[in-house]
Amino acid sequence: MNTLLLLAYLKNPPVIIVPVLRYSGMAIFPFVLLKSRDMVHDHTLMLHERIHLVQQLEMLILPFYILYGLHYLFNLILYRSHHRAYRAVIFEREAYSNEHRPDYLKHRRPWAFLRYAFTNNQV
Numbered sequence: 001m002n003t004l005l006l007l008a009y010l011k012n013p014p015v016i017i018v019p020v021l022r023y024s025g026m027a028i029f030p031f032v033l034l035k036s037r038d039m040v041h042d043h044t045l046m047l048h049e050r051i052h053l054v055q056q057l058e059m060l061i062l063p064f065y066i067l068y069g070l071h072y073l074f075n076l077i078l079y080r081s082h083h084r085a086y087r088a089v090i091f092e093r094e095a096y097s098n099e100h101r102p103d104y105l106k107h108r109r110p111w112a113f114l115r116y117a118f119t120n121n122q123v
């Protein structure tokens, strides 16, 4: 894909409204799923989901979901808490750590989530 097209896509990915969604938002490449239309104005939430889209792209989509699921299950056994297991997934750690930095994706290094695999969990 053309780099400029890719950057334009990542800045404003297509949104699907899913009222029955269990969470506020979810990234399933190439879409961002939101519980309600007004959440598209929540810049923190949108950046969080856009970080996940970049992670999914650089992992060629399917391996992202497999690694995400395995890491979650590993954490669930370790912590015995859905919330702690979810927050400790390396992809979530990168997204939550940077969702308040509007320029994060402009400066993000490829595979940036890996650095969260070797730091202490703060969950």
Ligand SMILES: [Zn+2]
Binding pocket: 048, 052, 091, 092, 095
């Ligand atoms: Zn997330």
